[in-house]
Amino acid sequence: MTPSVSTPLPAVAPSPTARRGLQVLYAEDLPELRQLMRLVLTPEGHDLEAVADGSLALARLQEPSARFDLLITDHHMPVMNGLDLVRAVRRLPFAGRIIVFSSELDPQVYDAYVDLRVDQVLAKPVRPAALRRLIADLFPAPAPA
Structure with missing residues (x-):
């Protein structure tokens, strides 16, 4: 899937249903955004582990017990x-999906993310409804039997 940069979408359309119970790792240096992500994803039935920078996320992903379905990362972080x-x-051997958030990306950095096959690059601020919709697109709920 080719990533794209998208602007925040208004919350007018009903959100498609995502598979529940995703294991999500979120790398973000701002504590208030980590808390906001928790408020957005946990009511949807997802388990969120939030860390303060990329090095902590990498260390977590390298643990043998790590089983994340989705990595969401900010672009601008310390360390x-x-x-x-x-x-x-x-x-x-990470087989999960990757979403990148950024308040600004120059074209070379964006192209680097494209080359690394991230699933989506989203411009900050990201509206909760837009994030829920994206997750539902990446992880659709199983069709009813």
Whole structure:
């Protein structure tokens, strides 16, 4: 899937249903955004583990017990930014999806994310409804029997 940069979408259309119970790792240096992500994803039935930078996310993904379906990362973070994190993750046996958030990306950085096959690059601010819709597109709920 080719990633795209998208602007926040208004919350007018009903959100499609995502598979519940996803294991999500979120790398974001701002504590208030980590808390907001928790408020958005946990009511949807997902388990969220939030860390403060890319190096902590990488360490968590390298643990043998790590079983994440989705990595969401900010681009601008101290210690290890999102691009360096995604480069390192691509050398791991990580089979999950990757979403990148950024308030600004120059074209070269965006192209680097494209080359690394991230699933989506979203421009901040990201509206909760748009994120829920994207997750539902990446992880659709099983059809009723």
